[in-house]
Amino acid sequence: MNALDLTAVTVPGRLAGVSLALAPGTFAGLIGPNGSGKSTLLRVAAGVLPGGGDISWGGRPLAVIPALERGRLAAWVPQEAHFEFGFTVAAVVAQGRFAHGDDGRGVVEALARFDLTALAERPVNRLSGGERQRVLLARALATGAPLQLWDEPFAALDPRHALEGLQLAGELARGGRTILFSLHDLRVAHCLDIVIVLHEGGLCAAGPPDKVLTAELLRDVFGVRARNAPGLILELP
């Protein structure tokens, strides 16, 4: 049973018949140039944007899963968040438990995992972009959902928080969760199980990073030349 099945998913003008299957516990990255359809694919997979084709979570068609249960089965993190109202960081992360009857379980841990404990009582509409992103990630973690769909989760984070987020995502995947997230930093792609490449709204390649990220693909899809050279390597101490 796959954690996520997409069959011929289509959104006119943005996605053209993308099919994809992820086994439980897969740590998958979604790459592609700007405008290639990454965000659209994640939104459709998360059920927040209607699209043609079939979507299943854990073998069940999305159409038959009631709204509340969807909140327990999958979490979606948008690329950017705009908060109009001044809920506290802790209150927003606690919203991740809405589908669990607001039981508040795991909220304190989720705050700690994204280094938000000190910001817990701050209003979210006064945070920086990277802090807001961590709040959204902590809320997704608090849902405890087996399927995690994150849209450029680390783009706004500083190097340490980005590395910690990546490490946490890897841990979740090893613990059996399925993670699919979009990214632009191709150097990170090598720690993933699967890399999915989108190009002009279509699926271009999918598979282990060393098989997929060939010099030809990088040239054809991204228009860049890959070259190994000594450079700055950042890792957690």
Next chain:
Amino acid sequence: MSAPLAALSPRAVRAALPVAFLLLGALVLVSLAVGGFPPARIWAGLWQHDELGANVLWNLRLPRLLVAMLVGAALSASGLLMQAFFRNNLASPDLLGVASGGAAGAVIAIGAGWVSASLLALPVCAVLGSLVATGAVLLLARHGTGPERLLLAGVALNALLGAVTSYVLSNSAISYEANARVIFWLLGGLEDRTWEHVAMIAPVLLAAVLLWPLDRPMDLLSLGAAEAQSLGVEVRALRRRMLALATVMTALTTAVAGSVGFVGLVVPHLLRLLVGPEHRRLVPLALVGGAVFVLACDLLARIAGITHVGIVTSLVGAPFFLWLLRRQR
């Protein structure tokens, strides 16, 4: 989980609702007692010792009081719903044109003479007018609900619906009496409200009951529709219910009291500043706080000899709105 950011301390936030109820109780007593008629005879009337006193109390002051409270609660709750719906704390039934829609509907009903045919004509036409306005706002705001877009859509709609009202007023075919009634609506009045008007606006109580369970989903919706949906909120159904409740409540207030401006903007906004953005607290407080605000404004109007409560709510509300605009980041 934890207390939201609020101007008040957590203890004061918890005490806000009881305090609001106490304030409402005090205003009810003062409103019933104050007026040209001696309070002692009102008191005697309460125990049926004074026939005229009883008449003033039961047929003049009490209906007016109940209408004022229900109008306030309905407008304030509508504002709260619209602010959560559009994720914008400047949204409110009067700024968005929903109240003008109700007024235009009511004015057409009066001008065409339908009002004398049926008691239901006025509320039905007001609800229809408000629904049309709500639909127009939704269409205009489809591609984004930024403050500028929403407010500009409201300006345009208010101008359009104002033109409809002016047309009816300027139409020489309608009688002088109908014209006077139209002007009464436009100013927003609570004078001479009867039990008929109480009955007309009583459905607001039902709307308030239906609003109650929406508090938690509204929290999630107010931070983003797609996010709320992914967290387990049935967003389409929720938004339909919210809009229906806000529109009907606004329209009913228009049908019984004309346009009473700025309540829907000022009360929820002020409460959010005081107790934070969580709807679990805001929903009951908006209902009680709206009643307190309109009752206080009506009391002021009666003391100052102003016949229309809408004048007082706007005199208090408009400067507050300007202050809010200044305060925005």
